[in-house]
Amino acid sequence: DPKEITAFRRKEDESESQAKYFSVVWCKASKKKHKKWEGDAVLIVKGRSFILKDLEGKDIGKGIGYNLKEFEKIEEGQTLMVGGKEIEVMGVISSDDFSSGRCFQLGGGSPAVSSSSLTARSCFSKPFKSVCKPSSKENRQNDFQNCKPRYDPYMPNSLVMPQPDKNHQWMFNKKCFPLVDVVIDPHLVYHLRPHQKEGIIFLYECVMGMRMDGRCGAILADEMGLGKTLQCISLIWTLQCQGPYGGKPVIKKTLIVTPGSLVNNWRKEFQKWLGSERIKIFTVDQDHKVEEFVQCMFYSVLIISYEMLLRSLDQIKNIKFDLLICDEGHRLKNSAIKTTAALISLSCEKRIILTGTPVQNDLQEFFALIDFVNPGILGSLSSYRKIYEEPIIVSREPSASEEEKKLGERRAAELTCLTGLFVLRRTQEIINKYLPPKIENVVFCRPGALQIELYRKLLNSQAVRFCLQGLSESSPHLLCIGALKKLCNHPCLLFSTAKEKESSSSCNEDEERSLYKGLLNVFPADYNPLLFTEEESGKLQVLSKLLAVIHELRPTEKVVLVSNYTQTLNILQEVCKRHGYAHTRLDGQTPISQRQQIVxxxxxxxxxxxxxxxxxxxxxxxxxxxxxxHLILYDIDWNPATDIQAMSRVWRDGQKHPVHIYRLLTTGTIEEKIYQRQISKQGLSGAVVDLSKTSEHIQFSVEELKNLFTLHENSDCVTHDLLDCDCTGEKDRTGDSLENFAVCRPCQLGPHHQKSSSRKPLSMSQLKQWKHFSAGHLNHTDPFLERIRENVSFFFQNVTNQTAAIK
Ligand SMILES: Nc1ncnc2c1ncn2[C@@H]1O[C@H](COP(=O)(O)OP(=O)(O)OP(=O)(O)O)[C@@H](O)[C@H]1O
Ligand SMILES: [Mg+2]
Structure with missing residues (x-):
């Protein structure tokens, strides 16, 4: 009957589209009576086909063309043969449990974690006195007397840590000590910002294992300048003196590992917040070895650089640390490197990673960080890849099917939920209200005549032409880019290199020689790079005027002058000397031991x-x-993170003056192109704000190189030309409110990671909202800009926190 056939078909279609999931055990098909199951698995049945996955998410069986009716009937307890395997169905898995990935057993059954421990958190319970029978009444009284909170929990503004729940008490209070409130030292609380109080509670709950049974790790990924150091210091000081069970301190010794340049900063922060009496800290350096820490019992905190840690690993391993803090811990994202391996080898369970960099952009790096603080929580790397990484990455491909998209999103949400319990990230906005106004300026400086001539010459060189024809196998474009960038900073930087190349005869440097060929002829015959002038470089001229006007109008304020190149810093230093400006300098060659002193x-x-x-x-x-x-960025880096890092050195907590940022760019040159790349490409794609990315990682198409290697001599501001703005730069322009431009960041996992904007690279549409004007039309009250306008072609300006009260 055709009707029946249609009905049957429809049914077949329906079951084709709806997958069903079962938890099963399996073994190879055999005739043996006593079977031995080989493992657990997840069976996915869809119409006539099936897939069998092990609990690491790997496919262990697949087949099509099975009997539809048989597949429809599958139920608990049933055994069946699929793909040469015998399986027994243990239960049905809900589609939600499958799409979230929860059905795959992770690191010893964490599925319960995500929802239950959140509720557990808010449920404070009484100590179980009934179980607890101290030997005598007197004893008990003594116990209770000694077990008063260290600070009064009922004082107004007191900060009291949440009490552990019953389950926690059962696990960790075997001796039935009375519960005591853990109260943060009021001396510290007085200074804490609200987000820092929350952060301390978060860290406390994590390391106490109250957020996730038996897991004591945390990642504090607050953006730069939010005071991660202070939050940790508060935690250490608290845990070292107090604890919820009988008031007994939770930790004795803490190990803080940090980049070498910050070792002394940590010491200073301890001193700043706790003075030198409360806590004895020990910093390791050339003259102070780990042995000393071991010998002197009164030190409780050891601060050491990552480099020193590797060198003193054997001694460190012998010390029992109860808390491990890794500052700028994103460097542990690579589990193959020695430092990570060394830190993993320490037996300390309570581990905290501090980092200002977003941690979730790269799923593999994310795994390494998570696995470091809470080992095994996401299962093995291979199962993590199968269960989370692969579906999430597939779902982001443009070619992904609806189904793949859904699965990827669901897995991403589950991952966020699972890790969200011990990863905390707050953005800069949270602290903006405590900061003074910030006036950011992008200043487009006209290149000098010599610069233009040299620029043209470089663009006509054989090396550049080769790049554009895609003829070269090596990467001479990096050389060409490097030379153009140097030229923008100052022509004298090119002179010395050109001189060297002219005399050298090595043939591997062919490309380099072809780049510099004939360049010396463009310089005046008696050119002496040591006697460089300011006029030769557009930016230097602007810089010099800018410094003069700051010095004159704000004699008590100071300037941070940033470059990425030592050679350029030399020039800038020479300028300081010529004008008699007192200055100090910190670069890669500054010994680590001196850095803090200089700062x-x-x-x-x-x-x-x-x-x-x-x-x-x-x-x-x-x-x-x-x-x-005042912060002046003299040159621009491909990676916006480098510049953002530099900017947040001055606009941070404790700053008393309005902050002026000046970014100098040479009009029409490669510097503008790099800036555009920063704001359009990287900003919009939400590319990782990661300091480790350098220009060597950037791939350029020939098209892009053509654009990079073009000099725009007739524009006041190529960046503005690109904005599609209808103004002609003749008046201060500002557009609609910024809120209209939500920036999407597809790299982040979940919606609640999308809040940040102030520390993110700008997008083009955001830039359009900045005030902008050509120098000729500056009808402006900014006295600083007024003084430098002569050598400037265009300005962008943006003010944040205009109304902020200056403390
Ligand atoms: N509550 C506060 N009141 C005043 N100053 C504070 C407060 N908290 C932190 N600071 C100061 O703010 C500055 C930045 O803090 P800190 O160095 O800890 O930032 P961070 O989060 O580690 O940033 P980064 O990621 O750049 O290392 C420090 O000088 C610190 O002393
Ligand atoms: Mg820090």
Whole structure:
């Protein structure tokens, strides 16, 4: 009957589209009576086909063309043969449990974790006195008397840690000590910002294993400058003196591992918040070895650099640390490197990673960080890949089917949920209200005549032409880019290299020679790079005027002057000398032991330094340079993170003055192109804001190279030309409110990671909202811009926190 056939077909179609999931055990098909199951698996049945996956998510069987009726009837307890395997169905898996991935057993059954421990958190319980029978009444009274909270939990503004729930007490209070409130030292609470109080509670719950049974790790990924250090110091100080069970301290010794340049910063922060009496800390350096820490019982905190840690690993392994803190811990994202392996080898369970970089952009790196703080929580790397990484990545491909998209999203949500319990990230906005206004300027400086001539010559070189024809196998484009960038900073930087190349005869440097060929002829015959002038470089001219006007109008304020190149810093330093500006300098060659001293010197109100010369790549991360309130970025990096890092050195907690940021770009040159790339491509694609990415990682198409290697001589601002803005730069322009431009960041996992905007690279549409004007039309009250306009073709300006009260 045709009707019946249609009905049958429809039914077949329906079951084709609806998958069913079962948990099963399996073994190879055999005739043996006593079978031995070989393992658990997940059976996915869809119409006439099936897939069998092991609990690591790997396919262990697949087949099509099975009997539809038989597949429809599958139920608990049933055995059946599929793909040469015998299976017994243990139960039905809900489609939600499958799509979230929860049905795959992870690291010893964490599925219950995500929902239950959240509720557990809020359920405070009484100690179970009934179980607890101290030997005598007196004893008990003594116990209770000794077990008073260290600080009064009922004082107004007191910060009391949540009490552990019954389950926790059962696990960790075997001796039935009375429950005591853990209260943060009021001396610290007085200074804490609200987000820091929350952060301390978060860290406390994590390391106490209250958020996730038996897991004591945490990742504090707050954006730069939110005071991760203070939050950790508060935690250490609290756990070292108090604990919920009978008031007994939870930890004795803490190990803090940090980049070398920050070792002393940590010491200083301890001192700043706790003075030198409360807690004894020990920093390892050339003259202070780990042995000393071991010998002196009164030290409780050891601060050491990652490099020193490797060198002293054997001694460190012999010390029992109860808490491990890894500052700038994103460097542990690679589990293959020695440092990570060394830290994993330490037996300490309570582990905290601090990082200002978003951690979830790269799923593999994310795994490494998670697995470091809470080993095994996501299962093995191979199962993580199958269950999370692969479906999530597939779902983001443009070619992904609806089904793949859904599965990927669901798995991503589950991953966020699972890890969200011990990863905390707050963005900069949270602290903006405590900060003074920030005035950001992008200043387009006209190149000098010599610069233009040299620029043309370089673009006509054989090396550049080869690049554009895609003729070269090696990567001469990096050479060409490097030379153009140098030229933008100052022509004298090119002179020395060109001189060298001219005389060298090595043939591997052919490309380099072809780049510099004939360049010397463009320089004046008696050119001496040591006697460079400011006029030869557009930016240097602007810089020099800018410094002069700051010096004149704000004699008590200081300037941080940033470049990525040591050679450029040399030039800038020479300029300081010529004008008699007192200055100090920190770059890659500055011994680590001296860095903090230099920073402190500059920040001190008694210092006479006017300028801090900083190589952002060498020493930027984590430094506080709040002594300066003007920051000038002399050159631009491919990676916006480098520049953002530098900017947040001055606009951070403790800054007393309005902050002025100046980014200098040479009009029409490669610098504008790099800037555009920063804001359009990277900004919009939400590319990882990661300091480790350098230009070597960037792939350029020939088309892109053509654009890079073009000089726009007739534009006031190519970036503005690209904005599709209808103004002609003749007046201060600002568009609609910024909120209209939600920036999407597809790399992040879940919606609640999308909040940040202030520390993210700008997008083009956001830039359009900045005030912008050509220098000729500057009817502006900014006295600083007024003074430099002569050598400038265009300005962009944006003010954040305009109304902020200056403390
Ligand atoms: N509650 C506070 N009140 C005043 N100053 C604070 C407070 N919290 C932190 N600070 C100061 O803010 C500055 C930044 O703090 P910190 O160095 O800990 O930031 P961070 O989160 O580690 O940032 P980064 O990622 O750049 O290392 C420090 O000088 C610190 O002393
Ligand atoms: Mg820090």
């Amino acid at each position: 402190d010197g500059f920040n001190s109100k008694y210092s006479s330094d006017f300028i801090f010369l900083l190589s952002s790549k060498a020493g930027g991360v984590g430094l506080n340079l709040i002594g300066g309130s």
